[in-house]
Amino acid sequence: MGCNKKALGALIGSVFMAGATQVLAGSSASMMANTCAGCHGTNGQSAGPASPNLAGVSESYFNDSMKAFKEGTRPATIMDRIAKGYSDEQIETMATFFAGQPVHKAMVPHDAAKAKAGAETYDKSCAKCHDEGGSLPGDDAGILAGQWLPWLEYSMADFKAGNREMPKKMAKQVEKLSDAEIEAVLHYFASQK
Numbered sequence: 001m002g003c004n005k006k007a008l009g010a011l012i013g014s015v016f017m018a019g020a021t022q023v024l025a026g027s028s029a030s031m032m033a034n035t036c037a038g039c040h041g042t043n044g045q046s047a048g049p050a051s052p053n054l055a056g057v058s059e060s061y062f063n064d065s066m067k068a069f070k071e072g073t074r075p076a077t078i079m080d081r082i083a084k085g086y087s088d089e090q091i092e093t094m095a096t097f098f099a100g101q102p103v104h105k106a107m108v109p110h111d112a113a114k115a116k117a118g119a120e121t122y123d124k125s126c127a128k129c130h131d132e133g134g135s136l137p138g139d140d141a142g143i144l145a146g147q148w149l150p151w152l153e154y155s156m157a158d159f160k161a162g163n164r165e166m167p168k169k170m171a172k173q174v175e176k177l178s179d180a181e182i183e184a185v186l187h188y189f190a191s192q193k
């Protein structure tokens, strides 16, 4: 969580510039998705800790996220700039493409003891909305299962700092938990395979 977001932004920015010309080459779903692959991996299976998997995410969550990035209502290191480069129609085409990919649960690095402790908190406080270990495609909360831990931590930090609006009912659950309990439940999500 103590990560230097500016440095991270610069780093992913340079990767983005290398891929930017591909946007002009064509607008079929898989060609557009290729532009995203530098960070979100082939077919949305992220290969790096700062970018979420997109594979299997619901169309509505994808569309809402891209719109929020475009309008600047969701904090971003890079996605605000990227989202502005696409029309609503192109975004919908990509949404269909990523929703059609199987959810990627890779069991990313995590602490097994924390994940075990987090399972109980998950059942009590998160399962209602982040169904099936956070892996339910079509869930309007996005995919949490198998996401990189640093990504989960940035998201939670943005919510807790008030930079990103947390769903009210989620906030009610999160408020009741200690930092250690939150950390454990994020390890639980990362441990899903």
Ligand code: HEC
Residues within 6 Å of the ligand: 012, 013, 015, 016, 019, 032, 033, 035, 036, 037, 038, 039, 040, 050, 051, 052, 053, 054, 062, 065, 066, 075, 076, 077, 078, 079, 080, 082, 094, 142, 143
């Ligand atoms: C240079 C790296 C990079 C590229 C290229 C990139 N992204 Fe992202 N993406 C990120 C990062 C980092 C985040 C987290 C938000 C942020 O910090 O901007 C993110 C977040 C997202 C999210 C939110 C997912 C969630 O679970 O909440 C969506 C949707 C998304 N990106 C779609 C795309 C699409 C579509 C493309 C290609 C057109 C793309 N991204 C290209 C780095 C990238």
Ligand code: HEC
Residues within 6 Å of the ligand: 052, 064, 122, 125, 126, 127, 128, 129, 130, 140, 141, 142, 143, 144, 152, 155, 156, 165, 167, 169, 170, 173, 174, 177, 182, 185, 186
């Ligand atoms: C009442 C339903 C609800 C509950 C309970 C809930 N969440 Fe969420 N959560 C959501 C929704 C909806 C989103 C998507 C918010 C958005 O669109 O920005 C979300 C998003 C998230 C994200 C960001 C995902 C991303 O891709 O950016 C994380 C991390 C998260 N929740 C963790 C938790 C944890 C941990 C718990 C349990 C302590 C929890 N949530 C409980 C509904 C809920």
